[in-house]
Amino acid sequence: MLNGIEGKDVIELGCGTAYVSSWLARREARPIGIDNSRRQLENARRFQARHQVLFPLVHGDAEQLPFADESFDFAISEYGASIWCDPYRWIPEAVRVLRSGGELTFLVNSVILMLCVPDTEEGKAGNFFRRPYFGMHRFEWPDGPSIEFHIGHGDMIRLLRANGMEVIDLIELRPDEGSTTLFPFVDIDWARQWPTEEVWKARKR
DSSP states (O other): OOGGGGTTTTETOOOOTHHHHHHHHTTTEEEEEEEEHHHHHHHHHHHHHTTTTOOEEEEOTBBOSSSSSTOEEEEEEEEEEEHHSSHHHHHHHHHEEEEEEEEEEEEOOOOOHHHHHHHSSOOOOOOOOOSSSTTTEEEEETTTEEEEEEHHHHHHHHHHTTTTTEEEEEEEEETTTTTOOOOOOHHHHHHHHSOOOEEEEEEEE
């Protein structure tokens, strides 16, 4: 979809400062960004004014989208709704607003990372599991406090298929040799052996 994004109606779910939507607008898509944080949307509007890249920004909830059925050709979430909203609520909503043949792409922490990362910010992912795979869903971090949502690969495939989506690809990202990172929870040696991030791509049947 990204290779033919020109002229497409796009929704960014949990857009934050909307830099993904800005990038898509520069490629001649017609994006709308939605986020539940008024402060983030204020920042997004300041960036729009500074760079003169204008598109609608909506204050709202990705679990209850204020858009009609089949309004968009493409939906994307880059660490927005994809981790901060319950997948059993935001994914059906994303599918609802997609047209037939529309695509959904979202970036999340990898399942392996979520099994290996410590509960606190003081420490990095190790080469052992700190929590069970089965039953993954709601993660409440004591240092935040914050709440994220992550589910296993089988559960994600079943969820997408149950909502009329065909899985196109699962890309498990690996940094190149010589890369560096500022992440406090993982180092490059770890990330070269196991994925820290994964990108899901699916198409509405």
